[in-house]
């Protein structure tokens with residue numbers, strides 16, 4: 001013992017016991033809301049080689065390569081994620097009895113974590129529970145038209161709180177949004193706290209009492225939604241529903257929750273993409289068994305052809321893409337690539353190209369009008385993602401254009417298809433329940449342009465008897481066999497046609 005201590009004293013960082021990286025290291029990072037994120041570095045140092053696993057937020061990596069030693073090392077780690085491989089690079093060193101370690105992401109060193117020695121086995125991935133055998137989950141009868149509401153993530157991310165949600169509810173009840181159909185107020189990731197001794201999920205300090213909050217939101221004539229993951233952790237590294245599906249569904253029901261967004265996140269470490277249906281089915285069944293009508297929103301980034309099995313898993317909607325960002329490029333890339341998915345949507349089960357960014361500041365008003373129009377043509381859920389407590393009138397006018405909303409909410413539930421394209425201009429056409437049609441003419445170019453399209457090119461047999469411009473909110477004089485319009489840069493004209 002004495003000898004070992006002596007070696008450490010004279011030669012810290014040398015191959016002595018105390019300077020060995022071998023061990024299970026835990027970095028506790030308080031999120032500021034009472035929840036503590038824990039990252040685990042389970043390492044083994046043998047000569048010049050470091051092996052092991054890294055578990056952080058939603059990821060569980062295996063170290064595949066290393067350089068250096070306890071004085072300074074770099075680890076390359078990898079994991080399988082569906083058909084792709086995800087890699088991460090960590091740099092660190094031993095400082096006394098602490099492991100100081102940071103991820104290098106896109107060549108930027110992230111904030112350093114300080115890890116302490118933890119018990120062997122602490123923080124290990126829980127054992128895999130085999131997914132259930134497939135069956136068809138009974139239709140819950142909800143979402144006969146695409147869900148409409150608000151979600152906290154795009155604007156507030158980890159700062160969402162009880163107070164913000166109440167303020168949003170107050171605003172939506174009085175600014176015309178609720179009355180236009182925006183009913184669901186959905187709390188996204190970072191509401192979660194630790195489980196209690198019985199495994200019941202609790203909310204963290206940002207949400208002192210979920211049931212009281214739900215009562216408040218219901219009192220405003222609105223409904224309330226929440227978020228979880230089929231994995232042990234959510235994407236932000238909070239508590240997920242893994243191994244607690246039925247229990248959490250019952251808890252959500254007892255709080256008065258009306259909508260659940262269920263986000264794949266760390267389930268990627270336990271299940272293959274081919275098992276997604278079974279994993280989502282589990283919560284679909286659990287929600288039905290909990291006995292409260294709860295809209296079930298699948299979020300797995302459009303993997304594994306979810307549109308083919310989403311309804312069988314009990315889903316009322318499924319994300320068709322990765323996360324949207326508040327840029328024209330992101331919105332355009334997502335919105336204009338949804339054409340083939342149209343046939344999979346219908347009453348009760350919808351394609352979800354992700355939430356709205358309207359009003360978050362990264363796009364022009366013309367671009368936001370395109371966003372609103374395209375999502376409505378696609379029969380997408382209209383989930384606002386901005387701070388509706390303080391939005392300018394121009395943004396409110398985009399979100400609460402009732403004639404555009406009526407296209408989205410049309411009871412036939414048939415999404416638009418691309419009918420015509422010429423250069424950067426394209427037209428999408430959507431059949432409506434009363435025999436009318438919605439036509440949207442988009443200009444994806446960076447300059448305004450005058451466009452002339454023949455009705456015949458859009459698939460119409462004759463010349464319509466009526467055309468109404470839904471953004472100008474006026475009827476349009478017909479001009480024979482073609483219709484013409486000036487369309488702003490990145491803009492749109494939407495007509496209802498009879």
Ligand code: GLA
Pocket residue numbers: 153188189234235236263299322323
């Ligand atoms: C994923 C989802 C987002 C959001 C975050 C929260 O990235 O796709 O919509 O819910 O997780 O962590």
